[in-house]
Amino acid sequence: MMRRYIIARHGETNYNKERRVQGTLDSPILTAKGISQASSLGKYLVKRSNNDSSSHCGEEKEITRTYCSPLQRCRQTYDLISKSYNDEVRNDNGNNNNDDDTRLFPQPTIIDNLKEIELKEWQGRLRNDIMEQDKVNWDIFKANPCNLRLQDGTFAPVLDCFERASNCWDVIRANAVSNEEEEDTCVIFVMCHGAIGQCMILHALGLEQTEYGKSRRYALDNCECFEIEWADDAKEASRWRKINTMQNVSDWRSTYSSQLVSGVLPSSR
DSSP: OEEEEEEEEOOOBHHHHHTBOOTTOSOOOBOHHHHHHHHHHHHHHHHHHTTOGGGTOOSOOEEEEEEEOSSHHHHHHHHHHHHHHHHHHHHHHTOTTOTTOTTSOOOOEEOGGGSOOOOGGGTTSBHHHHHHHSHHHHHHHHHOGGGOOBTTTTBOHHHHHHHHHHHHHHHHHHHHHHOTTOOTTEEEEEEEOHHHHHHHHHHHTTOOGGGTTTOGGGOOOTTOEEEEEEETTOSSOSEEEEEOTTOOBOOOEEHHHHHHHHTSSOOOO
């Protein structure tokens, strides 16, 4: 069966605004802008499910199963999306007290591995301070992220994050296959973070972990989404598209073309 997955990043946090490294810290909270981003995304997802032309989706795909990182900034974003989504559904029904409506946003399954990339001694520090005080490692992180080693050279943040992303897909896809009631018109929604989200996207497209951080093409800004189409019996997704913070939807792009651009496949030229 062909399934759709939406990978979303949380809204802007106080740490994002301060340019402070978050990692696996659970202290960051959404800013007013982040709250607005989350609410807007919830409204977009309703329009999308209703096949509203303003969603630029062009097809009705109902969200039937959801997953979320355990960290506060993701759970806060998820709750705001859910509230905005459900308010729109109830308004459409003309019944604000109908909590049994099957169209309401599902309760999420929390997956611990959906936590953000772990950046050890960098967490909680301002980016500018790290650039000055740990310049060698910061330069490695920007030039070749997979080569970064923190915690006295014993921990590889990107490699760990990529492995967790693979494990998340194993769980999410296995759960989708086990639910025989779900149809190919259903969508699975995943609320996570920038780095783990990018690793999940790369994994789904059959791209190597060395592609991490090389291009903004697969980066997630606050409350941006990637939609991925992936058959249950396929090793990798077939195509993807991006939904930015203004809910503008890109054209579908094939996995093949993405692999060709990254050098995974040889060019025919």
